[in-house]
Amino acid sequence: MLVVAVSLNFALPRLMPGSPLALIAGVEVGEMTAEERAAVTADAGLDRPLVVQYLSYWKSILTLDFGYSFRQGTPIEELVLDRVPWTLLLTLTALVVSGVIGIALGAFAAWRRGGKWDVSSLAVMIALESTPQFWLGMLFIALFSVSLGWLPSFGATTAGADLTGLAWLADVAEHAVLPVLTLSILSIPAVYLSMRYSTLSVLGEDYIRTAQAKGLRPRTVMLHHVVRTALLPVTTVLALRLGWAFGGTVVIETVFSYPGLGRLMYDAVSARDYPVMQATFLVFTIAVLLANLLADSLYPRLDPRVRV
Amino acid sequence: MTTTVSTEPAPGPAGPAPVVRRGRRLRDHTTALGAVGGVIVLALVTVAVLAPVLAPYDPAERAGTPFSPPSPDHLLGTNDVGQDLLSEMIYGTRVSLTVGIVAAAAAMLIGTVVGLIGGYFPRLGAVAMRGVDVVLILPFLPLLIVLAAYLGRSIVNTVIIIAILIWAPTARVIRSQVLSLAGRDYIVAARSMGAGHAYVLWRHVLPKTMLLAIGEFVAAASGAILLESSLSFLGLGDPLQESWGSTLYWAQARGAFLTPAWKWWVLPPGLLIMLSALGFALLGYALEQRINPRLRRS
Numbered sequence: 001m002l003v004v005a006v007s008l009n010f011a012l013p014r015l016m017p018g019s020p021l022a023l024i025a026g027v028e029v030g031e032m033t034a035e036e037r038a039a040v041t042a043d044a045g046l047d048r049p050l051v052v053q054y055l056s057y058w059k060s061i062l063t064l065d066f067g068y069s070f071r072q073g074t075p076i077e078e079l080v081l082d083r084v085p086w087t088l089l090l091t092l093t094a095l096v097v098s099g100v101i102g103i104a105l106g107a108f109a110a111w112r113r114g115g116k117w118d119v120s121s122l123a124v125m126i127a128l129e130s131t132p133q134f135w136l137g138m139l140f141i142a143l144f145s146v147s148l149g150w151l152p153s154f155g156a157t158t159a160g161a162d163l164t165g166l167a168w169l170a171d172v173a174e175h176a177v178l179p180v181l182t183l184s185i186l187s188i189p190a191v192y193l194s195m196r197y198s199t200l201s202v203l204g205e206d207y208i209r210t211a212q213a214k215g216l217r218p219r220t221v222m223l224h225h226v227v228r229t230a231l232l233p234v235t236t237v238l239a240l241r242l243g244w245a246f247g248g249t250v251v252i253e254t255v256f257s258y259p260g261l262g263r264l265m266y267d268a269v270s271a272r273d274y275p276v277m278q279a280t281f282l283v284f285t286i287a288v289l290l291a292n293l294l295a296d297s298l299y300p301r302l303d304p305r306v307r308v
Numbered sequence: 309m310t311t312t313v314s315t316e317p318a319p320g321p322a323g324p325a326p327v328v329r330r331g332r333r334l335r336d337h338t339t340a341l342g343a344v345g346g347v348i349v350l351a352l353v354t355v356a357v358l359a360p361v362l363a364p365y366d367p368a369e370r371a372g373t374p375f376s377p378p379s380p381d382h383l384l385g386t387n388d389v390g391q392d393l394l395s396e397m398i399y400g401t402r403v404s405l406t407v408g409i410v411a412a413a414a415a416m417l418i419g420t421v422v423g424l425i426g427g428y429f430p431r432l433g434a435v436a437m438r439g440v441d442v443v444l445i446l447p448f449l450p451l452l453i454v455l456a457a458y459l460g461r462s463i464v465n466t467v468i469i470i471a472i473l474i475w476a477p478t479a480r481v482i483r484s485q486v487l488s489l490a491g492r493d494y495i496v497a498a499r500s501m502g503a504g505h506a507y508v509l510w511r512h513v514l515p516k517t518m519l520l521a522i523g524e525f526v527a528a529a530s531g532a533i534l535l536e537s538s539l540s541f542l543g544l545g546d547p548l549q550e551s552w553g554s555t556l557y558w559a560q561a562r563g564a565f566l567t568p569a570w571k572w573w574v575l576p577p578g579l580l581i582m583l584s585a586l587g588f589a590l591l592g593y594a595l596e597q598r599i600n601p602r603l604r605r606s
Contacts, residue, residue, distance in 0.1 A: 127582070132553075134556070138556070139565075244447075266542060281453075
């Protein structure tokens with residue numbers, strides 16, 4: 001899978017119409033003479049046979065050498081590594097928040113299946129899934145930052161403030177609240193729907209009827225017998241959600257000017273800084289693949305029924 | 309006029325109302341939700357079709373003072389170059405709905421063809437499903453952005469990119485339906501009577517998957533509208549076709565959400581995006597509950 005993804009990343013700019021020169025080296029081809037063009041082509045290694053290009057592409061990825069950003073003149077891997085912690089902070093926190101809320105709401109809705117709560121929460125979840133995430137972020141800024149003045153709307157830390165220790169942590173937390181809130185709210189529906197579905201299918205199992213027949217209180221049955229089992233498939237959804245959240249940061253971090261990977265990608269696209277764009281895309285892809293791998297390897301440990 | 313006092317119970321359900329089964333109640337709600345979705349979609353399509361009649365101004369015209377708040381002349385105020393925001397919203401309906409519907413239709417077409425072939429010819433299907441896996445696993449939004457950056461900004465490219473990204477789930481659903489159809493007796497009978505693959509697919513398999521495909525199409529339209537808005541918001545949409553997303557792009561670029569202008573510049577386009585995505589989603593949800601054999605049981 002990884003091989004396919006990397007190969008795709010290699011192939012995309014070369015398959016697109018027009019000269020790959022503009023897309024790979026990011027130069028304005030139209031303004032150059034033929035000699036200049038040849039020089040840049042040779043420089044970027046585009047005159048070599050495709051197979052050689054492909055192999056050297058792999059080599060550069062395996063050695064974490066993504067080349068230089070020609071807008072900023074810094075090595076790309078440095079730029080990327082700078083941004084990763086911020087994006088991890090946002091996505092992981094949002095994952096925990098949306099996981100807890102989504103699981104609780106989903107289990108409750110399934111318990112009251114067909115009731116008022118179930119139907120209305122389902123409708124709310126469908127509405128949330130239809131909400132454009134960047135717009136929700138903009139509204140939060142208008143509301144919480146501008147109108148109420150509670151929270152900062154910009155960046156990951158207060159610019160210029162030289163904070164250390166706890167004060168720095170508080171500052172970081174303050175800046176992360178709104179982006180995390182936006183990301184979490186929009187992640188809840190997927191968790192909710194899978195938890196609801198999974199709880200419903202567990203509720204139909206024989207051992208639940210046995211537990212009820214023993215005369216256990218519904219609450220006990222729900223918490224000890226149903227939810228514990230129903231949680232299992234949801235862990236997979238959560239792991240997959242992590243990959244989704246990584247991609248979602250592109251718009252969220254743009255709205256909040258948050259210095260994470262998504263913002264890096266957006267800036268790279270706006271500046272036509274294609275090497276940086278490709279590198280961030282690759283990092284996102286690898287993150288998604290890792291999340292999948294994690295889900296696949298975690299699941300048999302949690303659920304002995306699928307162990308071979 | 310005679311009034312007959314009847315001792316017979318009124319026609320209809322006899323005796324006290326039977327205990328409504330919970331599943332039944334959910335199904336009624338499903339129908340209601342679907343109806344709401346249908347009304348929303350219909351209303352938006354009407355606005356899109358009647359845009360020239362409904363819009364007070366040409367959306368490209370500099371009709372008023374830049375940054376003016378709502379007034380009787382401009383119900384939603386004006387943007388940074390003095391264009392009427394209400395007219396922009398109304399014309400934006402055309403762009404957003406067109407992109408959503410065309411992209412979803414294209415995705416349905418690709419998905420149905422891949423699903424049909426994938427389900428009917430199992431060997432080929434295994435290969436095709438690997439392709440589906442690749443599309444499903446790649447990070448969605450980043451891939452969208454990379455493709456948009458490479459292909460360039462035009463409405464046709466937007467449609468193509470979105471279609472490329474959303475056909476995979478349809479292919480999966482259709483394939484599993486075709487897989488269960490392919491082994492049925494009447495298909496085997498048709499084959500043994502000498503019917504060709506193309507004939508069987510067209511005559512016997514396709515009609516049975518059409519409903520499913522339509523359900524998938526409606527659900528996909530919801531996603532496509534949201535994707536279009538994200539793309540336009542990031543400044544990667546067609547610069548000449550103002551959609552709701554591009555209105556928000558300019559609002560963001562001009563910092564409209566830092567001023568009171570967010571109420572008439574940021575709120576309406578977002579609500580419209582949400583409303584249209586919601587309309588299609590509700591409709592799709594209701595259709596799915598009816599059509600999908602796996603869900604109908606419960």
